[in-house]
Amino acid sequence: MKVTAGARPYNQVTRAQAQQHTRNALLDAADREFFAGRWEQAPLEAIADGAGVTKQTLLRHFGSREGLLEQAALRAFTRVRDQRFTAPSGDIAAAVDILLDHYEQWGERALRLGGLEAGGEVIAELGRQARQLHYEWVEHAFGALLNRSRAKPRARRRAAVIALCDVHTWWLLAHDLGLPRAEVRATLIQAIESLIREDT
Numbered sequence: 001m002k003v004t005a006g007a008r009p010y011n012q013v014t015r016a017q018a019q020q021h022t023r024n025a026l027l028d029a030a031d032r033e034f035f036a037g038r039w040e041q042a043p044l045e046a047i048a049d050g051a052g053v054t055k056q057t058l059l060r061h062f063g064s065r066e067g068l069l070e071q072a073a074l075r076a077f078t079r080v081r082d083q084r085f086t087a088p089s090g091d092i093a094a095a096v097d098i099l100l101d102h103y104e105q106w107g108e109r110a111l112r113l114g115g116l117e118a119g120g121e122v123i124a125e126l127g128r129q130a131r132q133l134h135y136e137w138v139e140h141a142f143g144a145l146l147n148r149s150r151a152k153p154r155a156r157r158r159a160a161v162i163a164l165c166d167v168h169t170w171w172l173l174a175h176d177l178g179l180p181r182a183e184v185r186a187t188l189i190q191a192i193e194s195l196i197r198e199d200t
Contacts, residue, residue, distance in 0.1 A: 026047070031076070033046075077130065084133070085140060089141060089143070089144055090141075090142075098141075137165075142192070145196045146196060157195050157196065
């Protein structure tokens, strides 16, 4: 049988796509088990089955349960970072809109993750990175506005904005108090503006 010159590269691309599809399916299965609170109890066979593959395939891709969790956490972190940093600098309303989009998609998971930080090194490190990302995002979104304020100390205002933009504040407003998104948005914008623009 004659093999055409283009067949091998095509097969390599197809194989790479299939491998990536398998990895994504395993990462999705890990997400489901983790955020359903079943991670520690779930056998690797069950996680692999949830992705439609075998335990051996899971181990070939990730090496271990910890390796799978670490890669799932890294993927989630990258997605969150990419979403959050689309917020323009110096635009309070636009930053709040991005923040609410993020929390409506990821907020409940973030809260659950925060409750699990004692559950292992990978989870503790992910929590630390998530907090650092939040601090950096506040600087990205509001740092220039904080710099324009004549009121001191800046660090105190920055800390207050970090707290206002925290996932726990969103949960309090949107779930505990039951405010609709428009009211959560207006509340956050007003609070942030009053902190940043006072005495400017």
